[in-house]
Amino acid sequence: MKKTLILSTALAGLAFGASAQEITVMSWGGAYTKSQVEAYHKPFTEKTGIKVISVDADNPATPIKAQVEAGNVSIDVADVELSDAVRLCDEGLIYPIDAAALPAAPDGTPATEDFIDGALYDCAVASIFWSTVYAYDDSKFPGEKPTTIEDFFDTAKFPGKRGLRRGAKANFEMALMADGVPAEEVYDVLKTPEGVDRALAKLGTIKSDIIWWEAGAQPPQLLADGEVLMTTAYNGRIFNAAAAENKPFVVVWDGQILDLDLFVIPKGAPNKEAALEFIKFSTDTQRLADQAKWISYGPARKSSGPLVGLFNDGKTEMAPHMPTAPANMENALLNDFEFWADYDVELSEKFNAWVAAN
Amino acid sequence: MADIADTGMASAPARAETLKTADGTPLKAALAHAAKRARRRAFLLVAPLLAFVVLTFVAPIGQMLYRSVANDGFSANMPNLVRWFAENPETEPDESAYAALAADLALAAEARTIGVVGTRINYDVSGTRSLFTSAGRRAARLEAPYREALLDLDEEWGSPALWSAMRAASAAHTPNFYIAALDRQVDPEEGIVSVPEDQRIYVPLFWRTMMISAVIAGICLLLGFPVAHLLATLPMRLSNLLMILVLLPFWTSLLVRTTSWMVLLQSEGVVNDVLVSFGIVADDARIQMMYNQAGTIIAMTHILLPFMILPLYSVMRTIPPSYVRAARSLGANNWTAFWRVYVPQTVPGIGAGVLLVFILAVGYYITPALVGGSSGQLFSNMIAFHMTRSLNWSMAAALAALLLGAILLLYWLYDRLIGIDNMKFG
Numbered sequence: 001m002k003k004t005l006i007l008s009t010a011l012a013g014l015a016f017g018a019s020a021q022e023i024t025v026m027s028w029g030g031a032y033t034k035s036q037v038e039a040y041h042k043p044f045t046e047k048t049g050i051k052v053i054s055v056d057a058d059n060p061a062t063p064i065k066a067q068v069e070a071g072n073v074s075i076d077v078a079d080v081e082l083s084d085a086v087r088l089c090d091e092g093l094i095y096p097i098d099a100a101a102l103p104a105a106p107d108g109t110p111a112t113e114d115f116i117d118g119a120l121y122d123c124a125v126a127s128i129f130w131s132t133v134y135a136y137d138d139s140k141f142p143g144e145k146p147t148t149i150e151d152f153f154d155t156a157k158f159p160g161k162r163g164l165r166r167g168a169k170a171n172f173e174m175a176l177m178a179d180g181v182p183a184e185e186v187y188d189v190l191k192t193p194e195g196v197d198r199a200l201a202k203l204g205t206i207k208s209d210i211i212w213w214e215a216g217a218q219p220p221q222l223l224a225d226g227e228v229l230m231t232t233a234y235n236g237r238i239f240n241a242a243a244a245e246n247k248p249f250v251v252v253w254d255g256q257i258l259d260l261d262l263f264v265i266p267k268g269a270p271n272k273e274a275a276l277e278f279i280k281f282s283t284d285t286q287r288l289a290d291q292a293k294w295i296s297y298g299p300a301r302k303s304s305g306p307l308v309g310l311f312n313d314g315k316t317e318m319a320p321h322m323p324t325a326p327a328n329m330e331n332a333l334l335n336d337f338e339f340w341a342d343y344d345v346e347l348s349e350k351f352n353a354w355v356a357a358n
Numbered sequence: 359m360a361d362i363a364d365t366g367m368a369s370a371p372a373r374a375e376t377l378k379t380a381d382g383t384p385l386k387a388a389l390a391h392a393a394k395r396a397r398r399r400a401f402l403l404v405a406p407l408l409a410f411v412v413l414t415f416v417a418p419i420g421q422m423l424y425r426s427v428a429n430d431g432f433s434a435n436m437p438n439l440v441r442w443f444a445e446n447p448e449t450e451p452d453e454s455a456y457a458a459l460a461a462d463l464a465l466a467a468e469a470r471t472i473g474v475v476g477t478r479i480n481y482d483v484s485g486t487r488s489l490f491t492s493a494g495r496r497a498a499r500l501e502a503p504y505r506e507a508l509l510d511l512d513e514e515w516g517s518p519a520l521w522s523a524m525r526a527a528s529a530a531h532t533p534n535f536y537i538a539a540l541d542r543q544v545d546p547e548e549g550i551v552s553v554p555e556d557q558r559i560y561v562p563l564f565w566r567t568m569m570i571s572a573v574i575a576g577i578c579l580l581l582g583f584p585v586a587h588l589l590a591t592l593p594m595r596l597s598n599l600l601m602i603l604v605l606l607p608f609w610t611s612l613l614v615r616t617t618s619w620m621v622l623l624q625s626e627g628v629v630n631d632v633l634v635s636f637g638i639v640a641d642d643a644r645i646q647m648m649y650n651q652a653g654t655i656i657a658m659t660h661i662l663l664p665f666m667i668l669p670l671y672s673v674m675r676t677i678p679p680s681y682v683r684a685a686r687s688l689g690a691n692n693w694t695a696f697w698r699v700y701v702p703q704t705v706p707g708i709g710a711g712v713l714l715v716f717i718l719a720v721g722y723y724i725t726p727a728l729v730g731g732s733s734g735q736l737f738s739n740m741i742a743f744h745m746t747r748s749l750n751w752s753m754a755a756a757l758a759a760l761l762l763g764a765i766l767l768l769y770w771l772y773d774r775l776i777g778i779d780n781m782k783f784g
Binding site: 058059210342353 | 474486747
């Protein structure tokens with residue numbers, strides 16, 4: 001009797017699990033996850049009845065690799081950086097996604113043409129452009145304010161601590177740009193050993209003032225605590241701290257490094273069909289434009305651009321805060337994913353050795 | 359048990375025949391049978407624990423150790439080339455080698471494993487990952503002669519370093535990760551050599567980790583000894599109250615304690631604010647107590663202090679106060695009585711505490727990651743880096759194995775110098 005009871009409860013549980021469908025979406029946490037929950041997850045559940053569980057990681061590419069290799073995948077959709085998306089795809093850790101199946105723009109332009117060049121890959125669909133910029137607390141600068149990437153590395157002109165993401169990516173490029181290398185030549189220079197030494201030498205000029213951060217939510221915190229005078233950061237995090245929490249933070253766009261975030265489906269995802277539905281839904285024109293209501297990241301579809309309006313406070317115009325705004329693009333660098341796929345190991349090693357050396 | 363029973367049986371077979379039990383079986387056999395049953399029952403009793411230890415401890419560590427020498431990313435996905443290497447030892451790559459390479463590239467691209475192959479070679483020859491992925495994209499269209507076709511794609515395909523790396527990777531097992539973990543590299547001509555000074559990282563970090571851990575264990579001993587002594591000698595009621603003060607932080611989450619230290623130590627934090635308000639330091643010259651070695655040492659000392667106090671306390675409780683009194687009455691002064699009579703009796707506790715704190719400190723990673731900045735990073739942070747950032751798990755496994763080896767070595771040294779049975783954990 002007892003056994004049948006247990007069995008029937010278990011069966012009922014199974015049946016329940018099958019009818020009330022849910023998917024797990026992994027992202028980067030903080031204001032960014034919140035923007036996705038508001039713009040994608042909630043409307044998706046409303047429309048389809050499929051519940052969306054949101055989980056976060058410092059970099060979702062890592063748990064994907066771990067889960068797929070262990071054969072125990074719990075994530076259905078993950079949000080990853082471009083170089084990671086390409087790498088995961090090459091290593092067969094994520095499913096191919098047919099770009100032609102994505103919804104067309106409202107005017108009928110097929111998705112393959114509507115997405116900005118370089119936003120669609122074999123296994124990944126881009127949602128936003130984001131960028132690594134540097135930012136400062138305006139209240140700490142009564143006089144002259146930093147305006148260029150050189151100023152970030154100039155501790156004689158602006159003495160104080162600097163926050164940087166612990167890792168080679170973005171730091172090497174910014175150091176070279178601050179050292180006078182034009183944006184379009186950065187990766188060519190960085191391919192040579194002399195270029196790497198040059199970047200490290202430039203970073204070395206501020207080494208004793210660097211405070212390293214790892215999670216995207218840290219830089220606004222470091223600025224707010226007064227722990228650093230300036231810090232590199234993901235532009236959306238700084239914008240949200242400024243717009244939603246009224247922090248006097250200012251973004252310096254000179255020398256920004258643009259990157260994409262893309263949706264991928266890990267191989268062996270428990271709800272592959274629903275995951276694909278979620279990606280199709282979330283990357284349509286309106287949804288991408290909606291996300292900009294919550295964070296200042298640029299939509300990956302051309303047709304979303306004109307739909308971007310005000311921040312959710314109802315007064316801040318979003319367009320000038322987008323990394324892709326023409327005024328912000330004057331000295332911008334597009335992250336070269338092939339370069340990083342190739343040189344990540346070598347440069348990370350050099351970077352780690354440099355950090356560890358006193 | 360087994361030995362005694364067996365040798366007994368072997369040495370006296372004659373007598374065994376004369377002594378019999380009630381049902382006629384030889385006594386020796388009956389005894390052995392009974393002993394065997396008892397052993398089996400005892401084994402069954404510990405079997406759950408044994409299974410648990412094997413499943414959760416021995417197997418994962420074994421798997422980790424295996425991963426540190428095994429990486430079949432290349433060998434499993436490039437069958438033709440692996441065969442060519444096996445059939446042609448010591449020969450320069452010829453057209454048939456290039457044909458095998460082209461066939462494998464197409465195969466791996468089709469199976470979406472080309473990235474795995476490229477990543478494996480990229481560990482040894484950096485900058486080659488995209489060589490594989492971009493060639494993979496075009497491999498299906500390659501035509502004979504393959505050597506020229508591949509060199510047309512990229513001249514790098516002719517590089518001897520690349521071919522020697524591929525030959526090395528065609529075996530699924532490699533010592534390369536250990537070589538790299540010791541800041542060495544394989545030079546085609548000179549064998550194993552040290553990497554240039556500015557690229558050495560693991561060995562200096564290893565010594566730094568040992569040094570910081572020793573400093574933390576030392577500070578913990580200095581701070582913990584008087585506290586443990588106080589706890590052991592105060593009346594029960596008071597000492598229980600004090601004990602709660604020791605245990606409360608011990609029971610608090612590690613992350614909570616680390617982040618509390620961040621609040622206290624940061625440059626706009628509580629400690630600096632107090633110092634500034636008392637005029638001890640100037641407002642624009644606040645002390646940097648975090649994001650450096652000092653931060654790691656302060657936070658870890660606090661977190662590990664209970665591991666020093668508890669074993670010390672349990673040993674000190676058992677030391678009768680009459681010994682020190684006797685020493686005093688025989689003319690020893692305070693210091694002599696303490697140093698010559700009391701301290702030697704606490705050695706088992708000191709040994710246990712220092713070893714415990716040191717070993718825990720060597721493996722710490724969350725606290726240094728949060729408050730350590732760059733100078734306060736420990737060896738484990740490098741393991742974490744390879745686990746979570748570079749995704750080079752073989753390298754992480756090799757580093758972890760080195761750390762494990764170092765701890766076992768220390769444990770052995772401790773056993774030789776002081777004796778493991780002379781240690782009291784509580």
